[in-house]
Amino acid sequence: MTGDTKYLEVHWWQVNIKKLKSKLVITVAVLFILFNVVGCIGQNEKAKLSSSINTDTEPGNALDQTDWPEKLKIGRIASPAEIAAKDIDVRPDGTGLPPGSGTAIDGKAIYLVKCASCHGQTGIEGPENQLVLSPKAQATGKKQKDSKVIGNYWPYATTLYDYINRAMPFNAPGSLTSVEVYNLTAYLLYANKIIKEGQLITAKSLPLIEMPAKNKFVADDRRGGAEIR
Amino acid sequence: MQTIVVEGQKYDNFSMMEINKEETGDNPIQKSSTFTRRKLLLGGAATAAVVLVKSSFGKMVQTAVPENIYIPADPTKIPGPPSGTLGTRSPFENPLKKSSATSSRTPLQDLYGTITPADLHYERNHAGVPAIDPNKYELLIHGMVEKPLVFTLADLKRFPAFSRICFLECSGNFRTGKEEMTPQEICGLTSQSEWTGVLLSTLFKEVGIKPKASWFLAEGSDAAVMTRSIPLKKGLEEGMIVYAQNGEAIRPEQGYPARLFLPGWEGNTSVKWIRRIELSDQPFMTREETSKYTETIKDGKVRQFSFDMDARSIITYPAYPVQVQKGWIEIRGIAWSGRGKIVKVEISTDAGKSWLPARLQGPILDKAHTYFRHLWEWRGGETELLSRAIDETGYTQPTMGQLINARGNDMGGYHLNPITAWRIKRDGTVLFKPENKS
Numbered sequence: 001m002t003g004d005t006k007y008l009e010v011h012w013w014q015v016n017i018k019k020l021k022s023k024l025v026i027t028v029a030v031l032f033i034l035f036n037v038v039g040c041i042g043q044n045e046k047a048k049l050s051s052s053i054n055t056d057t058e059p060g061n062a063l064d065q066t067d068w069p070e071k072l073k074i075g076r077i078a079s080p081a082e083i084a085a086k087d088i089d090v091r092p093d094g095t096g097l098p099p100g101s102g103t104a105i106d107g108k109a110i111y112l113v114k115c116a117s118c119h120g121q122t123g124i125e126g127p128e129n130q131l132v133l134s135p136k137a138q139a140t141g142k143k144q145k146d147s148k149v150i151g152n153y154w155p156y157a158t159t160l161y162d163y164i165n166r167a168m169p170f171n172a173p174g175s176l177t178s179v180e181v182y183n184l185t186a187y188l189l190y191a192n193k194i195i196k197e198g199q200l201i202t203a204k205s206l207p208l209i210e211m212p213a214k215n216k217f218v219a220d221d222r223r224g225g226a227e228i229r
Numbered sequence: 230m231q232t233i234v235v236e237g238q239k240y241d242n243f244s245m246m247e248i249n250k251e252e253t254g255d256n257p258i259q260k261s262s263t264f265t266r267r268k269l270l271l272g273g274a275a276t277a278a279v280v281l282v283k284s285s286f287g288k289m290v291q292t293a294v295p296e297n298i299y300i301p302a303d304p305t306k307i308p309g310p311p312s313g314t315l316g317t318r319s320p321f322e323n324p325l326k327k328s329s330a331t332s333s334r335t336p337l338q339d340l341y342g343t344i345t346p347a348d349l350h351y352e353r354n355h356a357g358v359p360a361i362d363p364n365k366y367e368l369l370i371h372g373m374v375e376k377p378l379v380f381t382l383a384d385l386k387r388f389p390a391f392s393r394i395c396f397l398e399c400s401g402n403f404r405t406g407k408e409e410m411t412p413q414e415i416c417g418l419t420s421q422s423e424w425t426g427v428l429l430s431t432l433f434k435e436v437g438i439k440p441k442a443s444w445f446l447a448e449g450s451d452a453a454v455m456t457r458s459i460p461l462k463k464g465l466e467e468g469m470i471v472y473a474q475n476g477e478a479i480r481p482e483q484g485y486p487a488r489l490f491l492p493g494w495e496g497n498t499s500v501k502w503i504r505r506i507e508l509s510d511q512p513f514m515t516r517e518e519t520s521k522y523t524e525t526i527k528d529g530k531v532r533q534f535s536f537d538m539d540a541r542s543i544i545t546y547p548a549y550p551v552q553v554q555k556g557w558i559e560i561r562g563i564a565w566s567g568r569g570k571i572v573k574v575e576i577s578t579d580a581g582k583s584w585l586p587a588r589l590q591g592p593i594l595d596k597a598h599t600y601f602r603h604l605w606e607w608r609g610g611e612t613e614l615l616s617r618a619i620d621e622t623g624y625t626q627p628t629m630g631q632l633i634n635a636r637g638n639d640m641g642g643y644h645l646n647p648i649t650a651w652r653i654k655r656d657g658t659v660l661f662k663p664e665n666k667s
Contacts, residue, residue, distance in 0.1 A: 071435060074387050075378035082379070083371050086505055089446055089456065092514050148520045153531070156514045163516035166454040173356065173452045213531070217523070220535040222644075224568040224622030228631045 090162040094207035097161060098178045101202040104195070107187025110180050114169045123191050128170070132191040151192030155217050157209040160185045324349055327413055331355065332399070334417025337545045343563065343590075343598040344394070345420035347475050352482045353399050353418065356452035359502055363486040368470065372445070372508035375437030382486050385472055388427040388435075393469070393492065396421045396565045396598045398538050400495035400522060403645035408652070408660040412545045415649060415661060419565070421598040422483075424490050426471030429464040442508040446515075447489045447500040457498045458512035459491065463536070467492050470503065493567030493596035494536040495643075497522050524641025532641075538567030540626050541646035542574055542601070542618035552657045553607060560587070560603040566620035567596055573619040574601040580613035580650070587616070607653065613662060614651045629664040 090096040112121070119125075123132030133151035147153070150160065165181045167173050176184070186201040194209060195201070222229045301307045318324075324340070326333035332353040335345055345351075352358075363382050371377035398419035404410065411417075442461055449455035459468070469490045472479055479485050484501030491499050497517060512518065512534070523533045542564035547553045564574045570593050575584040590600035601616070617626040629647040633640065650662040 065431075065434075068389070072388065072431075074384050075380040075435065078369055078371055078377040078379045083369065083377055086369055087371070087507065088454070089448070089507065089513055089515070091509075091511070150520075154520045156519060159514055159516050159519055162456075162513075166456070167356065167452070167516075170356065173454065216529060216531045217519070217533045218526075218530045220532055220537075222535065222537065222539065224537070224539075224620070224624050226623050226625070228627045228635045 088162075088166060090158050090165070092156045092158050092207060094158060094203055097158070097203035097206060099203060100178045100182050101200050102179060102182025102184070102186040103200055104183075104187045104190035104197050107183035107185070107190075110183055111187050114172075114176075115184070118170060123188065131188055133193070149192070150188055151194060151212060153213050153216075155211050155214040157185070157189060157194075157206050157211055160188060161206060326352070327417060328352070332418060334413045335420045337412040337417055337419075337543065337563070338548050338551075339413075340545070343421050343600050344475060345422060347422065347477065347480050347483070350420040350422060350474070350480065350483055351397075351399065351418045353496060354451060354453075354482075354501070355455055358481050359451045360481070361450060361486060361502060366486045366504075368487065368503060368506070370432060370436045370506045370508070372506075373439040373442035373510065374433075374508050375439065378436050380432070382472065385427055385470060385487060388431050390425055391428050391469065392423055392425040392473075394421065394423045394594050395490070395492040395596050396538075397490075397496050397499060398565070398567070400497065400535070400538065400643040403642070403647070405661075405663045407663060409549060410661040410663075411550065412543050412548050412649075416541070416543055418496070419598070421565075422474045423476065424469060424471040425473035425476075426469045426487065426490065429468035429470060429489075430466075432470065433465065438508060441510050444509050444512050446505070446507040446509065446513045447498075447503055448505040448507075449484075449488075449500045449502045450504040451502050455497075455500050455502075455517065456513065456515040457500055457517055458509075458515065458534075459489075459498060460534075461508070463491055463494070491536075493538055493569075495522065495538060495567075498536060522643060524643040525637075525639050526641075527637035529639075535644055538565075539644065539646050540564070540566035540568065540571065540618040540620040540624050542616045542626055543649045544576075544614055544616050544651055547614070547653070547659045548651055549659050549661050551659055553653065553659060554657055555607055555609045557604060557606050560605050560614060560616075562601055562616055563598045564589075564601055564616070564618035564626075565596070565598045566618065566622075566624070568624065569621040570595050570597075571599040571618055572621050574599070575617050575619070576601075576603040576605075577615040577617075578605050578612060581615055581648075584617070609655065611655055612653050614653060615648050617648050 087096065111123075115123075118128040119131050120127075124130055124134050130147050130149050133149050154160065161181055164184050165174075165176065165178070168176070182201050185206065186195065186199070189195045189201070189209065190197055190199070194211065199205075322339075324336045324346075326335060326349055328334070333351060335349050335351045340346075340349075366382045368380045368385065369377070370380070396419055402416050402418035404415050438461070444458050445461055445464060447457050447459055470487050471484075471490045472487045474480060474483055479488065484499075484503070487503055488501040489499050489503050489506075507513075518534065522535075523531050524535065526532050542562055544560055544562040546561040547558060560576055560578075562574075564571045571589065572593075574587040574589060576587045577584050585603065587601035587603040590602065593599050605614075619625045626646060626648055627635075629645075632645060632647055647664050650664075652660045652662050654660065
């Protein structure tokens with residue numbers, strides 16, 4: 001067949017390429033030897049050349065830091081005052097809570113002015129996230145589907161303070177005083193039947209509040225592998 | 230100087246073109262009277278275009294040009310516009326994100342590879358995209374460290390850098406409910422970039438982590454002051470502070486000027502616009518990791534700190550809204566796993582009765598979108614196309630039924646990675662087969 005004869009033909013340009021190829025092989029070999037000889041001057045370089053190419057694709061082997069200095073001395077030291085100003089988080093043990101206190105009665109007044117337009121007059125209606133358990137859910141103890149309400153889904157009371165303080169109200173985040181945040185926290189805990197109406201919420205009492213949802217939370221048990229979890 | 234005459238008007242320095250697709254109602258480009266008249270004359274059938282041109286006063290103006298005028302019949306007979314200072318897409322290509330108030334989705338069906346163009350990268354924010362002056366940007370690392378330090382953006386860029394191609398995916402990346410859904414609508418909250426920055430391990434070495442530290446808080450400087458607690462182990466192994474995406478500075482929507490990046494983990498943990506890292510010996514139990522990004526499973530339990538994104542795939546072609554013709558079709562799509570490399574993608578062209586391995590496009594990277602292809606002859610019968618990803622841990626992408634079996638009927642809406650099926654109708658119409666949660 002024509003296809004076969006074509007395959008057998010050797011064209012002049014193929015010959016030339018073969019010649020070129022052999023020249024290239026010799027050149028590369030010479031260069032390689034030269035590199036190795038030069039590399040003998042610095043043992044380190046030679047070791048790098050003779051080892052396989054180290055591509056920085058995965059962080060594990062990416063940056064060989066053995067020849068780095070202990071510290072690169074980049075960045076400036078943060079002062080305690082600067083850290084205190086920026087460190088706004090509140091932890092479950094109460095670390096980070098400022099001095100102050102609040103009550104549900106005072107909190108309700110603030111809630112109606114600053115929160116109700118998004119979360120509803122009683123924290124149930126929305127249109128944004130429902131905060132308070134509906135009377136039906138409170139009566140039956142049954143969780144409404146997909147409602148992640150403070151009374152049935154928030155495992156730590158301190159998270160209320162932290163979140164209201166950092167992100168609320170949505171249209172003016174960071175605008176509340178610590179007393180306002182304590183009052184709102186107290187109101188939302190009361191509205192969810194977690195504390196009594198007159199109970200004072202302080203930096204000491206807030207971390208001690210046991211939230212109804214706490215025992216629901218479990219660590220992720222997915223581990224890869226064949227099992228679907 | 231090049232001059233273009235549009236219906237009696239003269240424009241100089243023809244420099245940039247943008248098409249106006251009439252069906253795209255959500256991102257209207259200014260329409261001139263020329264456009265309207267043309268549309269009326271041709272009964273709305275012709276695709277007109279909008280071009281940016283320099284007026285005789287040197288000002289850029291936008292105007293509509295009918296296609297037959299600015300696209301010459303023979304492009305070899307008219308010199309094109311000169312080189313410019315910023316590249317643009319062809320006026321014939323108009324990929325767009327699909328957006329809501331808090332997120333926008335990558336048009337997966339419009340892409341041919343695994344790197345998402347930065348302007349099409351999915352978005353999810355909790356209080357908008359903040360505007361941050363890079364000259365005022367600072368990252369504070371403190372808490373259980375030997376020496377609390379503040380880094381400017383320039384400082385971060387001075388550190389030895391590292392680049393890595395990885396996907397990012399929102400843990401809420403699943404939508405269903407109707408047949409007329411595109412890959413973008415079903416799972417467009419995933420994208421891939423080459424991320425460049427400094428390894429967290431490098432920064433942690435600089436501040437000196439105290440032996441008892443086991444978690445750190447990452448805090449953003451958006452209006453939500455987004456916070457997540459991250460196990461220190463993950464940060465040391467492969468966490469990064471990234472300031473570049475696909476070679477250029479990271480986009481504002483992606484965290485400009487710098488964000489945390491945790492390969493393979495739910496997108497929310499890769500806190501954008503990061504301003505503070507605090508080392509601790511326990512998690513901080515922020516709202517996002519307690520009452521937000523957690524999901525109900527069996528027995529009334531709530532799964533917390535479910536960081537890893539399990540393996541998933543989706544066929545992006547053929548997919549709604551395309552209509553296919555009989556004959557050979559290359560089925561295409563992407564597969565990924567937050568737990569490592571994709572080792573196999575299987576395709577079924579008979580509604581799951583039999584499975585064949587797809588060809589994987591190399592290089593296959595750890596925790597990265599991997600492109601797959603499978604050539605298939607469609608003879609005109611009604612059928613379903615499915616894909617399932619298998620990762621290096623031996624995990625096989627489950628069906629929705631398997632997920633419900635494992636997590637119960639009340640399972641939450643996060644970390645849903647079911648096999649996606651496309652129905653091929655006799656007329657070649659491709660429809661999504663909705664998988665209902667319960």
